[in-house]
Amino acid sequence: MNTRKLIPTQALCSHYNIEISFVDDLYKMGLIQIKIIEQNQFVHISQINDLEKIIRLHQELNMNLEGIDVVFNLLEKERKLRNELNILKNRLRIYEND
């Protein structure tokens, strides 16, 4: 694994002003994944976007983690539906131009 793309959770906590217990809770809820290397915890860089989104939803909208989990699932469903809609729109264009 490319360890250069792993960020220590301690560094994340001080960067975003969050408690380490908050990151643990996110891990327990399955909202983020944590890698443990030599007893140190790391978060992969690809999860930073999601982590920032979680912090914003939690702090700005007072959402609890269960709510955020539901929102993430719904947003993923919405993304898939938008993709499907796009494919169908493109297919419809074939017949509309007939």
Place this chain on the structure above:
Amino acid sequence: MSFIDYYKILDVSKTSTEKEIKIAYRKLARKYHPDLNPENKEAEIKFKEINEANEVLSDPENRKKYDKYGKDWKHEEEYEKAKQQQKSRQSGQKDFSNEEYSDFFESMFGGGSSFGQGRSPQFKGQDYNSELYLDLKEVYITQQQVLTVNGKKIRLTIPAGVENGQVIRIKGKGGLGINGGPDGDLYIKFIIENHTLFKRDGNNLYLDVDLDLYISILGGEMIIDTLNGKVKLSIKPETSNESKGKLKGKGFPIYKKEGEFGDLIITYRIKLPTNLSEREIELFKELQKIGAK
């Protein structure tokens, strides 16, 4: 600069209590938060408006000022008075980014928001959304383009086979990070316009080919133009109208799979001869007699 009714934005009355304003703000923030409305520009604008309204109405001092001068801001004397107050406030105020706030807000209250301040100091900058119009022929091959976004030049490689409506993300080319956070991303949506005779469905291309009656009956060869040059078609004898043929690998390039292509599906449309000569009519009648036996 036009007057903005912050009470209307938050859907509260002028006599609403701080608590009622907070509840209204929270409710609207949950509805229009950009994280909950991806790729929705209207929600993004609305969210900025409700944040701005909340900044003013949730602060008793700001609210008082807004209530006093807000309605009549167009009256020069009062407006000047408000501006004077704004200047005196600004001298002791932190310099926030004004980009997120309306001219009206700035004229009344100076700088920007303290939304989220102190709780989450470093955040990624705003993501930008943009649309790029391309022709179907252009996206048949991988190409380089230089875009200018907010005065910055961005060199972009557009892989062949990009789909109409597809969105790509360019990291770090959005708005500046907040308090030293990383810069936002740029999202580009491709709008592919098709001015060719081909119809595209994913990686496959569809083409209608007019077929001469005699070739459709007797078989033969014909040459057609594809997006990748000319192709010779072998037409089987007794090819019926609307029958289809597939040319494997002559369709559209598959996105990010170099050298791989979809198929070209041809539909044959038989063209009946018109303006027949007497001799042709005679021969068709003869064929009709033979066919009837």
